[in-house]
Amino acid sequence: MPFILLYLPFLIGFGVAPMIYALDLAFTNENGGGWNGFGNFAHTFEDYRFLPAFEHILLYTGIWLVALIVFVTGLALLLHGRANRVSSGFRFLFYLPGALAGAASVLVWLFMLDPAVSPFSFLMHHVFGIQLFVQSIAPGHLPFVFAMIAFWTGAGGWIVVMYGALNTIPRELEEAALIDGAGPVMVALRLKLPLIRRWIAYMVILSFATGTQLFVEPQLVNEASLGLVPDTWSSNQFAYQLAFRYGDFNTAAAVSVDLLVIGLLAAVLIVTRTGLFRRGD
Amino acid sequence: MRIAARGLRLVILAAFAVFFVVPILWLILTPTKSDARLVTGSPLSFGSFHQIVLAWDHLDAFSSHIYRLWIGNSLLYALSATAIVLATAIPAGYGLALGNFPGRRLVLTLTLVVMIMPAAALVLPIFLELNLLHLIGNVFSVILPFAFFPFGVYLAYIYYSTAVPTDLLDAARVDGAGEWQTFRHVALPLAKPIVALVFFFSFVADWNNFFLPYALLANSNQYPIQVGLSDLLSSTPSFNPAQGGGGQQVNIFRPELALATLIAVIPVAIVFLLSQRALVRGVLAGAVKQ
Numbered sequence: 001m002p003f004i005l006l007y008l009p010f011l012i013g014f015g016v017a018p019m020i021y022a023l024d025l026a027f028t029n030e031n032g033g034g035w036n037g038f039g040n041f042a043h044t045f046e047d048y049r050f051l052p053a054f055e056h057i058l059l060y061t062g063i064w065l066v067a068l069i070v071f072v073t074g075l076a077l078l079l080h081g082r083a084n085r086v087s088s089g090f091r092f093l094f095y096l097p098g099a100l101a102g103a104a105s106v107l108v109w110l111f112m113l114d115p116a117v118s119p120f121s122f123l124m125h126h127v128f129g130i131q132l133f134v135q136s137i138a139p140g141h142l143p144f145v146f147a148m149i150a151f152w153t154g155a156g157g158w159i160v161v162m163y164g165a166l167n168t169i170p171r172e173l174e175e176a177a178l179i180d181g182a183g184p185v186m187v188a189l190r191l192k193l194p195l196i197r198r199w200i201a202y203m204v205i206l207s208f209a210t211g212t213q214l215f216v217e218p219q220l221v222n223e224a225s226l227g228l229v230p231d232t233w234s235s236n237q238f239a240y241q242l243a244f245r246y247g248d249f250n251t252a253a254a255v256s257v258d259l260l261v262i263g264l265l266a267a268v269l270i271v272t273r274t275g276l277f278r279r280g281d
Numbered sequence: 282m283r284i285a286a287r288g289l290r291l292v293i294l295a296a297f298a299v300f301f302v303v304p305i306l307w308l309i310l311t312p313t314k315s316d317a318r319l320v321t322g323s324p325l326s327f328g329s330f331h332q333i334v335l336a337w338d339h340l341d342a343f344s345s346h347i348y349r350l351w352i353g354n355s356l357l358y359a360l361s362a363t364a365i366v367l368a369t370a371i372p373a374g375y376g377l378a379l380g381n382f383p384g385r386r387l388v389l390t391l392t393l394v395v396m397i398m399p400a401a402a403l404v405l406p407i408f409l410e411l412n413l414l415h416l417i418g419n420v421f422s423v424i425l426p427f428a429f430f431p432f433g434v435y436l437a438y439i440y441y442s443t444a445v446p447t448d449l450l451d452a453a454r455v456d457g458a459g460e461w462q463t464f465r466h467v468a469l470p471l472a473k474p475i476v477a478l479v480f481f482f483s484f485v486a487d488w489n490n491f492f493l494p495y496a497l498l499a500n501s502n503q504y505p506i507q508v509g510l511s512d513l514l515s516s517t518p519s520f521n522p523a524q525g526g527g528g529q530q531v532n533i534f535r536p537e538l539a540l541a542t543l544i545a546v547i548p549v550a551i552v553f554l555l556s557q558r559a560l561v562r563g564v565l566a567g568a569v570k571q
Contacts, residue, residue: 003376003464004388007369007434011388014429015395018406025409075297078290093298096305099550100542102489103510107542108304110520111311117535119307119324133520156301184286206397213401216491216507223515239405240496249409256405260398267397277393 019260025253040254044242049232050255056143056218057234061211064147068207072155073200076162077188091163095156105153106220113137113145137221137229146217158203165199166192198274205274209266212259215240235259311539312336319535336540339532343513348541350502351509356548358420358494358505359487362427366483367476370430374437374475375468379450389438396431404492411497422497423505427487433479440475441468481556488549506545513541 029036044050075094079087100108113136115121124130137145169192177187218233232238235255243252271277307324314328322328340348376382377389395403407426408417416422445468453463491507498504501512514520517533 002460003372003380007373008388010369010425010429011391011395011431014403014407014426015391015431018403018410021410021413022406071297075294078294081290082287090294090298094301096553097301099553100305100546101485101549102491103507103514104489104542104546107510107514107538108308110514111307111535111539112304114520117311117319117324119303121324152301152304209397210399210401213399215401215404216495219495220511220514223511224520236401236405236492243405243408244496249412252405253409256402256409260402260406263398263402264394267394270397271390271393 022253022256022260025250026257028250030248030250036250040250041258044251044254044258047238047251049230049238050235053232053235053238057212057214060143060146060214060234061208063143064150064211065204065207067147067151068155068158068203069200071151072158072162072203073193073196075155076159076166076196077192079159080163080166080192081184081188091156091160093156094159097153098157101153103216103220105149106217109145109149109152110220110224134225134228137225139229142218142221142229142233145221146214149217150211154207161203162196162199165196169195198276202270202274202276205266205270209263212262308539308543312536312543314536316534316536332536333540336536339534340537340541343516343531343533343537344501347501348509348513348544351504351506352544354420354503355488355505355507355545358423358427359484362424362430362487363480363483365424365428366430366433367479369428370433370479371437371469371472371476372464373434374439375441375464375472377434377438378441378445379447392431392434392438396435400486400490401492404496407493408496417497418499418503420498420503423494423503426493426497427483427490430479430483430486433483436479436482437472437475440472445471477556481552484552485549510541510545513538 026040027036027038028034029039079090097105110133112118112120113124114133115124115130115136116133118124124136130136174187174191177191182190213236214234215236218229218237219231222229222231222233222237232241236259239252239255239259242248242255303325310325310327311319312333313330314322314326314332318328377385377392403426411417411422450463450467453467458466488505489507490505491511494503494505495508495511498508501509504512513533516531517538
């Protein structure tokens with residue numbers, strides 16, 4: 001079929017080949033040397049920065065996932081409870097920060113976390129007892145801070161998706177439940193929630209995979225804090241530093257293979273388990 | 282009781298609206314004020330239009346107009362990569378949906394898996410690969426990986442396999458049109474809605490990508506705006522009072538940094554607002570199992 005011929009070089013060159021080459025590097029010695037088994041993996045595992053980086057991203061991802069599950073599902077159900085113009089207005093407002101992704105969202109939140117200029121400074125002073133920017137980005141706060149940034153930019157998009165999924169529930173089903181005497185809360189929790197379960201599963205697996213790849217947020221905070229926050233805070237940063245500062249491509253490849261495996265597993269789980277991408281053919 | 286529940290619902294929704302919207306309002310208002318006024322005045326007050334001009338002059342003067350260069354680079358990378366995506370993904374989706382050839386399932390599965398995988402997972406592998414080929418630091422080392430956009434192929438595939446009646450294409454073939462002509466004259470004109478969708482997702486993904494250009498480009502003249510912002514951030518004392526006089530030399534303080542961020546998101550915000558409705562409908566029509 002000639003129609004895929006233009007696409008194939010891209011799929012191979014920037015999809016398949018990088019993965020195979022990373023695997024090749026991860027299992028061999030430097031300078032194109034021989035097979036090294038799991039030597040590079042063991043080497044990175046013993047590095048004092050490896051485990052903290054994985055702890056950081058797992059903690060951050062955990063916090064973010066809980067926030068997504070509770071608030072995205074909760075807000076989508078709240079918005080769907082009374083579908084009217086107010087509801088669509090709120091959906092639009094929640095969706096808006098999605099336009100600010102990448103470095104822009106991090107910069108905005110660096111400002112929001114600086115009590116000197118933040119519109120939330122009242123909250124920071126009186127609820128969290130924070131007077132200075134350095135207190136906001138104290139090491140213990142960082143997983144929460146990054147989870148909040150990720151939630152701020154991405155939650156609105158997921159609320160729109162969940163709301164759309166809720167719209168596919170047949171109206172008669174809801175009406176029947178209401179006639180049977182179920183209140184709106186009961187309908188939301190007992191009827192609607194189970195019916196959008198696979199979408200929640202999709203959101204959780206996809207976000208888990210994305211969360212483990214964290215890079216831009218800690219990288220910018222590292223620059224803004226003049227090294228107060230280490231430049232190997234997340235695993236992807238650690239891999240980046242191994243490649244760029246030490247030129248150690250084999251161990252860098254080993255760490256990126258760790259992360260690739262997480263991403264691949266998540267993708268395979270979504271395709272085979274959620275049923276969202278299964279098609280007739 | 283009912284009224285109380287409704288009130289509670291509105292209070293919760295309004296609280297989240299504040300969380301989502303206030304940072305954006307703050308960002309829009311900040312370039313209108315001087316750095317000193319930011320600290321002393323109310324965070325959500327309006328300053329003056331004159332102050333915006335002043336902030337722009339400072340920003341534009343930074344490193345001899347490099348800010349304009351970064352925006353231009355971002356446009357160049359995102360638009361040229363998206364053009365390649367459209368030229369490759371639409372025919373590929375068509376071929377995968379309606380063709381029957383060896384390896385079709387494999388290509389489809391690989392596309393799906395790479396599409397779902399987080400893009401950041403491939404950045405270092407792509408760096409290592411291009412490093413082997415001595416292509417690092419070249420603008421094509423950013424544009425070509427950007428031009429690989431499996432989600433676009435998937436969207437086109439879904440569209441052609443569900444929304445386009447095969448009878449229509451068969452009719453064209455019966456009329457004597459070859460495979461290529463059928464695509465060119467029947468399938469391609471039908472792809473208009475999908476072109477808009479693929480353009481949106483590809484452009485936004487490329488514009489907002491930080492990690493890939495950060496890893497693959499070495500020269501700050503080649504940076505797209507996202508990486509440029511990090512450069513700007515590290516050369517100001519805004520978050521580092523310890524850096525002291527650093528800001529005086531480059532004249533980049535918080536209002537300038539906020540303006541730089543604001544301008545950097547305008548293209549995406551425009552695309553966002555324009556396609557909001559179509560997007561919400563289109564995403565779900567494509568994503569929900571038929």
